[in-house]
Structure formats: structure tokens, C-alpha cells
Amino acid sequence: MGIFESNAPKGPLAEKWTNHKNEIDLVNPANKRNIDVIVVGTGLAGGSAAATLAELGYNVKTFCYQDSPRRAHSIAAQGGINAAKNYQGDGDSIYRLFYDTIKGGDYRSRESNVYRLAEVSGSIIDQCVAQGVPFAREYGGMLDNRSFGGVLVSRTFYAKGQTGQQLLLGAYSAMNRQINRGKIKAYNRHEMLDIVKVDGKARGIIARNLVTGELERHSAHAVVVASGGYGNVFFLSTNAMGSNVTAGWKIHKKGAYFANPCFTQIHPTCIPVSGDHQSKLTLMSESLRNDGRIWVPKKKEDAEAIKAGKKKPTELTEEERDYYLERRYPAFGNLVPRDVASRAAKERCDAGYGVNKTGEAVYLDFSSAIMRYGKEAATTQKISNPSDEKIRQLGKEVVEAKYGNLFQMYEKIVDQNPYETPMMIYPAVHYTMGGVWVDYNLQTTIPGCYAIGEANFSDHGANRLGASALMQGLADGYFVLPYTIGNYLADDIRTGAIPTDSAEFEAAETEVRERLEKLVNNNGTKSVDHFHKILGKIMWNKVGMARNATSLKEAIKEIQELREEFWRDVRVPGTTAEMNAELEKAGRVADFLELGELFAKDALHREESCGGHFREEYQTEEGEALRDDENFMYVAAWEYTGNPADAILHKEDLDYENIKVKTRSYK
Amino acid sequence: MAKSALLKSSLAKKYWMAFTGLFLCLFLVGHLIGNLQLLIPVSEGARDTFNEYALFMTTNPAVKVLSYLTYISILFHAIDGLMLTINNRKARPQGYVNFKPSTNTMWSSRNMGILGTIILAFIVVHMTMFWGEMKFGGLDETVYTTANGEEVKDLYTLTIKTFQDAQYGLIWAIAYAIAMLAIGFHLSHGFASGFQSLGVNHPKYNGFIRKLGLAFAVLVPLAFAVIPFYIHFVLEKI
């Protein structure tokens, strides 16, 4: 237990999970009442896990930094949730979902986990519908599906552009039911600042009450970390302002291995940065690429003129435009996977063809779609010889019906009318596939400490497919963890309540207190954001969409220096004994400053290109990713030894028994 | 639980408010029909018709039940309203320095309490002047003998004289009109609001209810308000 072993059950792929469930130890209901579980984070994974654990009879304590579990950033997911229901009868199956996920992840994820994910996906939909999640429906009253990012079936369930919100509110309502029953105690506006280990096992946490500033000790028989991803290491990302790596990083420092930190997804369709004041980036749904055509000017002079505001994009003729995705990837065109589309945009902008004042934007143009839809509409409405004006008007109506809310959001933010002039988009950090290493039971290398959802590394390999994040969060929380955790807790039925006055709690609390005191008494000269922004720039420029050994080495050095400067010169106003947003940020940025280095180190060691990880040295002549299955078909799990630079690499080899490993091609 | 829910909860207060309010709207219609008889010139027997009507209204048992219902409704509506207002004040002990409700609400909807108070004051004056006199005293100089020989107070003459008074008639008419204006504003929110409180809200019918409410809020008080001016300026003097 607690060793670096995948613990994937033996036997045929399709029977692994069933067999495993039959074999794991159970805790009888009367004993569950004597067992406490802490869940850190209340998004899709944490919220659903807390609800199910409480239903099973465990005493659950949840922690979130927001003022309510309902605000976790799962709420911002737009597109949908995959499930192998095959309601459309288009040949979907558990195996196909499994296969697509492994392939989409560029063969860097664990087969057994992904198969289980596909297997339980159907139950998620059943569950959510029973909970009253208002999914989109057809006129016949049946659930509607849409198709998503580069797969060949329609398996995505959705609730307009707010699927994440509806699923999160579903999990939140399940939590509320348990809170009402007294089985969950919710500690909102609380932040976990360390894990407490007793005899090598996770036995509690130190949390800071963000309203009063008090440090609190909470004990439990197991600790579940569901604190999301670490995209904010880039400062600018589509994550929420408060999203952080702290919980994951604290357990890493206490013995949990951190896996594949360099696997980060950069989403191609975000609204570009408008200036230095920018605090976060807004995603535009991937669905826009179904109808929008992506281009930059063919001639550099035109790009310059547009940047300087001397020319408008609409003045450029078809011949003067470079539809670079259609040019490079004729088969998939504008619908290539996220990592490919993002890199292609960066390539054009780096070459000097960017179209906004920062030079970091490409066009997403709906004019051809508007004309195409307009002509269709004119035909169906039996309008003979319609004028161009009429066609455009009809086309706009169609586009508005499909993407109206997105267009409106764009106009609010950018102040340009995307029906008249092409949208500008640019890639942005969106999701982190890497995370805390877990075994098949979702247990980290600390016994009794579990990681679920985006916080762990398990299911998406080097690249995540659209609409799979929600699926994984809920699968882990509702259907996997509540069972696998029983295997561990079965040994704890005689332990009794864990005291919080032990030396271990004392030591952990002191450590946390000293760190907080250090931050507020630092008397430096620069704000936390100052350091966070610099870290973000280093990460984006040198560890971002394309990396090479030189840039990564530079990044490691710069991050180390920045971290030193941070501890020397950061200024945190206020005290520890009050609500203090700057202090919260400071603690999170301090952790990002350590993670960032490990991130770069991981990227440097992985001498291949796969999924979201693109090393410029490893590409084909056409500029495509060059994977090295011979040497890198493993999970890189890092062990903390006191400094990110000295982290020890452990390799979990990936065996593909059921899938033939192929090169991804979208040409 | 269900029983106390219908008495004590915030929603119950709304139901009673709506229920009594809409009932009072009906009462207004009835009252208006009666008042319109004042437009008939005295030479055409107005005094007879109106006083017979007044007698009927004060003695008929069915009407009596209705009138008591009306008094109760007014009382309930006012007390309920007062309680709501007090409660609602308490719900925001610390107010805003800058609060701009005009950007999102109609004036009348925010001032139902004030409008209601004006109307209540009017009702008190109104009752003392006509109904109180009618029941308890005064009016000695004008006695009306009914068809079956009974002597009752001559409400018709009292009304007409009040508004035709050379010195105060116009002032009374104006005061009356102001009260009607308050009723109009009160109704402009209250009518549709009553339906909403009782759960009647459907995109198909909302427009109709709102328009009906506005029409009611304009026409009924207007018709009431026109009468005293007509009496003052147009109707033949008595």
C-alpha cells in the first residue's frame, strides 16, 4: 500500500473493474459511521465524491476556498459531457470511447483507468438525469447529443453552453441533501494549507479559515484531494482567479508523486489578450470551429497594416488570405485537435502574421458560413434571385441561432461585431492533464490520500479530448473513489476518531503558521501579482506551446531566481488574523513558483513531442509532433526531495495490451 | 405545516394581499356604476334614483354581506401592507449610499405603501363625509322620503351640494381627483401584481393582463374623478 504500483487488476480489460469491485474490502454500514473523510475541493469531482461518501454513511468534511461549493470552476465548462450511451445508434460503444480517449491522449495514459472511465460514463448520464439536471432534449422528449472535437460519433450530452454549470449544480444539490442530513459538514471559505501524516498515513489537514484567518486542525481517516488543475501557473489562463495547485503541491511535498506536470492543454479558441492589465482569459467554445474559418494575411505588409489599424480584415480579398489550417491539414481543416490548432496559430503569429496590436491573434471568420447558410435558407424559403444583402441577412439569422450567445459574449468583451468583422482568437492555457500520481484506486503514494478529477493525472494522457473533463470528474467522484476508498478504510474500522492534539498536527500547524507569518512580515516592495505575472511570462514564452532544451533550461534558472526574489521582496499587506486576499494569493503563487520549475524540468526530460507537449527538436519535416514510444512511453512521476531541481524521477511504464499504438495524423 | 404555511409565511401575506386587492378592484367597479347615476340631472329624477340606490345599498342583506367583506378587505389589505412594509424595511437594515431603483422598476411599484396610505386617508375622509353622515348624524336639512314613505337622509343632495358649493366645491373636487390619481397609480402596479402573486403568469396572457391592468388603472379612477367636476361645472345647480 502506498507504493508506486499501478495496482491495475489483472484479467481481461472489460472485466477488470467488475472483478476489482467484487474483490475490494467493504466497510459495513455501522462502521462507516465511525469513519471520517476529508474532501478538499468541491467541484465536479470533490462535490460528487463528498455526496456519495456521505450517502454511503461516512462522515464527510468538505473544504473549498470559495464562499459556496457551487462556485467551483467546473461551473465554467461549456461544451458537454461524453458518454458511451449510443443513443444515436451511430456505432458508439464503451470500447470506442476508450479507444478515442487513449488515442486523443497520444498514448500516454493508463489503459485500465481509461477503460473504467468509459465503462461508467453511461451511469453518469442516468445519475444526472435522475438528479434533475436539465440536459438538452429533442422534441420527442429524448436526450439530445452533439458531436465534438475530432471523434466520429455523437456522444456528447449538453445543456446549451452551460453543461459544466448544470452538472456542478447537480453535484452541489446532492451535497446539499447530505448537508441537510448532517452527513456532510461544509467548510466554505477555507483553504487547505497542509496535509498531516501520522505513522505515514494521511490523517488530516491544516486549513485556514479565510474569513477570520484562524488556522484549524481537521482529522480524518482519509483525505481526498479534488482541487483541480494548475493552469494558473501561467498567470493568464481560462482558469478561475483562485484556481491553484496548493493542495496538490502540499501533498506532493509530503510524499505524493507528481506526474507529467508538463502535459498542459492549450485551447485554440480564446479571446486574445488585449493588454498588460489582463487578468484572465475567456474561452470561446470549440464548436465555433465547425463553421468559422481560421486565417491570417498572406502578406506581412497586410498584417502590419492591420496591426497599425490602417487596414481592415474585410478589405483583404480571398487571394490575400492564408487559411493555414486548411492549407496544412486538408483532411481535418479547421477541425484539427486542440493541440494542433494551437501550435499552428502560434507558428503564424511568431512568423509575424498576427493581427491585433499585440501581434498574437488570428482571425476566425464566419463570412463564408453566413453566405453558405444564407443561400440554404433562401432556397428552403423559396426566395428566387435573392440579393447578396438578403442572403447575408438570412445567413446571419442562422449563425445567430447557433452561436448567438457566444457572439454576444465576444462583442461585450472585444467591442467588435463578429457578424461584420472576423473574430480574433488566440490559444490559451485551459486544462492540465498532469497532476498528482494515483494508482488504479486513485490513491496517491501517501497511504490514505487520494486525488481525483483534474487534480490527478490519470485519464487523459498527453492531451484531453473535448467533453471528457466533466466525464472524468464525475466518474471519479460518483462511481470510482467511493468504492476504492473502502478497500483502504476497511482497515480503519477500529481506529476511532483521530485526535488533533498529536505532535504531528502541532508540527504541521506550526510550519503553516511560520510560513504565513513570514509572508506578512516580509516587508518587501513588490506585490504578489508582480511575481505571478513574471512567472506567467516565463512559462508562456519558454515552457508554453512549443519548448526546446535551451528555453527550458533558461526557464528553470529564471524561475529559481524569481522564487528567491519573491521570498526576499514580496509585499503582503495586512495580517494573518483577518480576511486577507493578498496573503491567500501569496501562498498560492509561492507554490506555483515551485511547481513551475518542476514543470519545466519534466518538459526538459521528455525528449519527444506528444499531445500538448511539443518539443521543437522533435518534429517531423512538416512540423508535426514526433513521439518516441521507444524511450518515453511511460508516466513520469516525480518525487519531492526538498527542491524541485532535485526531484527524483520514477517511471510507470505504459503497456497497451488492447490497443495498437499508432501515430496520430490529421492530414 | 401546510396550515401555518397559509397563514404565516411570506407567500401567504402575498396571497392575502392579492386576494383582497383584486376583490377591492371588483368593489370599485360596483361603486363606479352607482356613482355614474350622479351624472343624471336632477330634473330627470336623479335624486330619486340615487337615494333609492343608496337605500338599497345600505339595507339589502346580500349587499350588507358584501360591504362587510369590503371593509374587512380594506382593513386586511392595509394591515397586511403595513406588516409587509415593516418587514421589508427590516430586511435591509443598512441601506445603500447610492441606490437607483428607477433604472429597473416603475415608480408606483416601489411606492405602494405611500399610495396606499394616501388612499386610506382618503377612505377615512370619504367615509366620515358620506357614509358616516348617512349613518349617524347631520344631514338634518335634507331628508328624503322613499317610495314607501320612509324618511331617510338625502345623500344625493349632500353630494351634489358639496361639489357645487361656490366656495369649496372645486377644492373638494380637486382633492377627490388627487385621491383618484393615487388609486390609479396604486392600481397600475397592483392589478397585474395581484395576478402574479396568485401565480397567474404565462407569456401568452401576460401582455393581456398588463394591458387590462393599465386600462383599469386609468379608466376607473378617471371615471370616478370626472364626476365631481361634472357636478361642479356642468350639472344643473340645485
Added chain:
Amino acid sequence: MNLTLKIWRQKNADTKGKMVTYQVSDISNDMSFLEMMDVLNEQLINKGDEPVAFDHDCREGICGSCSLQINGEPHGPDRGVATCQLHMRKFKDGDTITIEPFRAKAFPLIKDLVVDRSSFDRIQQAGGYVSVNTSGNTIDANSIPVDKENADMSFYAATCIGCGACVAACKNASAMLFTSAKVSQFALLPQGEVEADRRVLQMVEQMDKEGFGNCTNTGACEIECPKGISLENIARMNREYLKASVK
């Protein structure tokens, strides 16, 4: 542009607060309102002052954290947006902007512009759920067809982000729009209908207990709601409650 900000400052619930005036300069049109607040806070930190505390998180209008009363209106003068989506181009150079916390007895102030909206959580806990276990052993998702129109209406009710603008805008600080949105979401679905009576009675009881005011149908909530939740939901709750209480 240059702006004058009048902001409510209050150290904690136990001390008295007041409006304090600040100047910010070089604000760009493209900034969001919260980015303008970031500029102010950076300025305060550099001067050695305490930054203004305010709730915010996703900054894309969906988490419902932001809770600023700007120039007398929740989420400011723009419609259909939360504060984080309000952009500075809605203001003019030289404007004075007042920024206050959402005010209600049921939203006690924590610090500066941060209020405690846990009363909303408690209303939900009183019954804002379907009592079904999360075991996954439920019936197939398509075994009960749901009328598309009802499913859509349920969805629109469910888009509520729980920000509290309805309470902040209401002259009575009433939480009817919030509560009714949740009641409606479930009442419109066959899955939620089963315990509809109990749900509406309990949620309204909790709402009253929290000290929210009564609804007088002014309609301010619907107009200020960043998600445009309709008053129809309040009427539906009125019906549901009436139905449940006469049973």
C-alpha cells in the same frame, strides 16, 4: 480615462464602515470592471495601504462570486452581465463611480465589499435537490421522456448563478427570484415533481427564516439578473406553494 471611485470600506463585521474616495488613472476601455479594481489594489499595495476586498473568481460571468453594487445597481449599468463582464467602456473619462457591497440583512458583511451569502446555500439545503442516491443504479436516462419545452424552461431556471443580484436590487431585499428559480427547475421535470410539495414548503420556510424581505412584484430582480431569470418562476413558485399548502 481617469475616474473617481467611492468605495465602501469596512474592516470587519464589528467595525463601522464608510465610503472612501480614490482616484485611478490610465484606465483603458478594454478593461473589465474587476481589472480596474485590480489596478486600484495594485496602487494601494504599492502605497502601503490595504487593498479593497471583493469577491471574484471565474471572471467569465458564471461562478456568481462577484457582488458589487455599482452606481446604485447590482453589477452596474450594463444588462445581462455580472460585474466581471462589465467593461470600462460603459463609463466616461472623469466619471465618479460608487461601489458598495450587496446589502441585505441575510447577506451580512464580512469585509469591505465582501458579503456572506451562505443564506442561499441554506435555502438550497432545505430542499433544493431530488432525493436520489448517487449510486448509479437509477433507471436509464431516456426511460422518462421530458417535454422539450419544459426541459428548456427548467434549464433557463437552472442557469441562476446564485450571485444575489436579485436580492441586492430588490427594495425589499427579497430572495424570491433565487428561490423560485430552483423550485421551478425541479417542478418542471418529472424527476423533481415527486417531492415538489415538500420542497417548496421547506425552501420558502428557510427563505423566511433567513430574514429576506417579501416580494412586492416590482420586477427589479428580473431586470438586474445577469442571467435574465424570468418572473414567471416566481409565479410558478406562488402556484406550487399555494397548491402544496392547501393539500
